[in-house]
Each structure stands twice: as structure tokens, then as C-alpha cells.
Amino acid sequence: MGDATNGYSIVDKDGAVTSRNLDLGTAQAMVNFYLENDVAFGCTLRIVPSEPIQPAPPTVFDLRPHHVANPPPMLPDVEAGEERKYLRECIIRREDVGKAREAAKEAVQRCQAQLHMCGIEVERLRADDEAETAAAAVALATRLKDGAAAPLEPNLGTFRKAMIEAEARYDAAKRAASLLSADLDAEERKFTESETAVRLAADVVVRAEFQQRVEQLNALWAQITPIRQLIDDALNSGTPIDAVPARKAYAVPELKFAGDSSNKCRLHRYRQALQHDADTTFADQSAEVKQ
Numbered sequence: 001m002g003d004a005t006n007g008y009s010i011v012d013k014d015g016a017v018t019s020r021n022l023d024l025g026t027a028q029a030m031v032n033f034y035l036e037n038d039v040a041f042g043c044t045l046r047i048v049p050s051e052p053i054q055p056a057p058p059t060v061f062d063l064r065p066h067h068v069a070n071p072p073p074m075l076p077d078v079e080a081g082e083e084r085k086y087l088r089e090c091i092i093r094r095e096d097v098g099k100a101r102e103a104a105k106e107a108v109q110r111c112q113a114q115l116h117m118c119g120i121e122v123e124r125l126r127a128d129d130e131a132e133t134a135a136a137a138v139a140l141a142t143r144l145k146d147g148a149a150a151p152l153e154p155n156l157g158t159f160r161k162a163m164i165e166a167e168a169r170y171d172a173a174k175r176a177a178s179l180l181s182a183d184l185d186a187e188e189r190k191f192t193e194s195e196t197a198v199r200l201a202a203d204v205v206v207r208a209e210f211q212q213r214v215e216q217l218n219a220l221w222a223q224i225t226p227i228r229q230l231i232d233d234a235l236n237s238g239t240p241i242d243a244v245p246a247r248k249a250y251a252v253p254e255l256k257f258a259g260d261s262s263n264k265c266r267l268h269r270y271r272q273a274l275q276h277d278a279d280t281t282f283a284d285q286s287a288e289v290k291q
Contacts (some may be wrong), residue, residue, distance in 0.1 A: 013044040076205050083208045087201040087278040088118050094194035099186040107183050111177045118170040124263040125163035132159050158221035206267075209282065262287040 007021035010030060019030060027047045034042030078086045136156050143149070231250045234241045266285040273280045 007274050009045050010049040011048055011176040012041075018045070021053070022050075022218040072103065075200055075207060078201075078204050078208075082202075083205045084278050085207055086137045087198070087274065089193070090198045091276070094191070094198050095158060097187070097190045097194045099182070101191045104180070104184040104187040108177070111173065111180050115170070115177050118173045122163065122166045122170050125159055125166050129159040129163045131155065135275065163200050189198050202271055205274055205278075206271060265290070 008024055008027040009022070010018045010027055012018060019027070023028070024047070031042060031045050031047060034045060036042075068142055076086075125144040154166045166218050231241070231246050233239075235243060235246060235250075266282065268278070269285040273285065
């Protein structure tokens with residue numbers, strides 16, 4: 001139980017607190033109020049010392065750098081040591097697919113030009129047909145007005161026949177355009193897939209290279225850790241040792257809080273460069289940080 005320094009609480013018969021941290025006079029006045037207005041409820045109330053209020057836990061800010069681990073991409077399985085060969089093959093496939101895509105684009109462009117010319121021809125012949133038909137209508141009306149025989153000219157419909165043939169050529173060109181557009185869409189999908197394959201193949205090279213660096217670091221730690229342990233034991237066993245430089249050498253160097261910008265730039269450039277040259281290396285990449 002608390003003491004008077006925490007004030008007083010009013011509790012009911014079940015021990016539920018209705019009010020807390022009151023001074024004794026206020027608590028007694030509230031109980032008297034209930035006794036006057038609701039005797040049954042007021043009789044169940046008790047005044048007890050309030051339990052101390054527990055202070056809220058302090059807010060702790062973790063200022064240590066946190067590395068957010070991105071989910072690794074699903075990379076293809078490539079035999080160890082064959083990563084760059086696999087990347088070269090992917091680049092070659094992308095080049096072949098790119099050539100097929102460009103050929104499909106050119107075919108669509110040629111077909112669109114053909115379709116445009118066919119459309120112009122249809123419009124020209126339609127105008128000629130309408131003019132021919134209009135002239136025939138005038139001639140027919142004149143003959144009928146004069147009471148003369150009014151047969152149509154034997155060659156009437158010359159432009160109509162040509163127009164029908166032109167419309168057929170236009171329809172054929174339009175269908176060819178649809179077929180070639182479908183071919184181009186398929187080639188575009190293949191090219192996108194080939195680009196993705198190259199990007200993943202480049203990452204396979206990067207992953208293998210950094211696995212080597214991890215193994216290199218593990219090998220270095222295997223050499224360094226016994227030396228650090230020996231220095232630590234010497235520092236703590238009275239062994240004559242120059243403590244200041246020993247502790248300085250013993251300490252693990254801190255990494256840069258926000259990382260190394262030049263490293264990040266080189267890594268980005270390396271991954272991009274690999275997608276075009278399977279023989280490029282991390283050392284080839286500029287460390288210049290563009291502002």
C-alpha cells in the first residue's frame with residue numbers, strides 16, 4: 001500500500017478505484033456526496049491511501065547505425081567460377097534479341113508507311129469515283145430531260161473497280177500491321193526478359209566476388225582474433241606492455257556512420273558496367289561522388 005504522500009483513493013466493494021490521488025478532505029466529501037444521493041452505492045465506498053504512480057520508462061533512442069537488409073533477389077544458380085562466362089552468354093543473347101526487336105520495329109514502320117500510302121490511294125480513287133458518278137448522273141439527267149435514250153456509258157465504273165481493289169489492298173495492309181505489331185510486342189517482351197537475365201547475371205558475378213571478400217575477411221579475423229586475445233591477456237595479467245598503443249591497436253575500428261559514399265557509387269557503377277561488359281572489374285570503377 002502507498003502512504004499519504006500519494007494522496008487517497010476511493011474504492012468500491014470490489015476493489016475497483018473510482019478516484020485516485022485526492023487529498024483526504026476531497027475524498028471524504030465525495031464519499032459523503034454518494035451517501036446523500038445514492039446510499040446503497042455510497043455505503044460500499046472506502047477511502048484508502050493511493051498506490052504510488054509508477055514513472056513512465058524513459059524513452060531510449062538508439063542512435064547506432066542500422067543496416068536495412070533488402071531481401072536478396074532470386075538469382076540463377078551458376079556453377080562456381082563460371083559466373084562471368086554465364087554473364088557473357090546472357091549479354092550475347094540480349095544482343096541477338098535486340099537485333100530481332102529492331103527488325104520487328106522496322107517491319108512495323110514499313111507496314112505503317114504502306115498502310116498510309118494505301119489509305120491515300122483509297123481516298124484518291126474514292127474522289128475519282130464520286131466525280132465519275134456525279135458526271136454520269138448529270139449526263140443521264142440531261143438525256144432523260146431531252147427524251148433521248150439514256151444508256152450508261154460502257155466504261156462507267158472504271159474508278160469504282162479500282163477503288164474496290166485499293167480498299168482490298170488497304171485492308172490487307174491493316175491486317176499485316178496488326179500481325180507485325182503482335183510480333184513486335186512479343187520481341188519487346190523477349191528483350192525485357194533478356195535485360196532482366198543480364199541484370200541478374202551481373203548480380204551473380206557481384207555476389208560471387210563479394211563471397212570471396214567475405215572469405216578473405218574471415219581469414220583475416222582468424223589471424224587477428226588470437227593476436228587481440230593475446231594483447232588483451234597481456235593487458236590484464238601484469239605483463240609489461242606499452243598499454244596506450246596496445247589498446248589503440250586492440251580496438252576494432254568503427255565504420256562510418258552513414259557508410260562510404262565513394263564505395264556506394266563504385267558499387268552502383270560496377271553493377272551497371274557489368275551489364276554491358278562481362279570483363280569489367282570493381283577496380284575499374286571511378287570513386288568520384290557526383291553532387
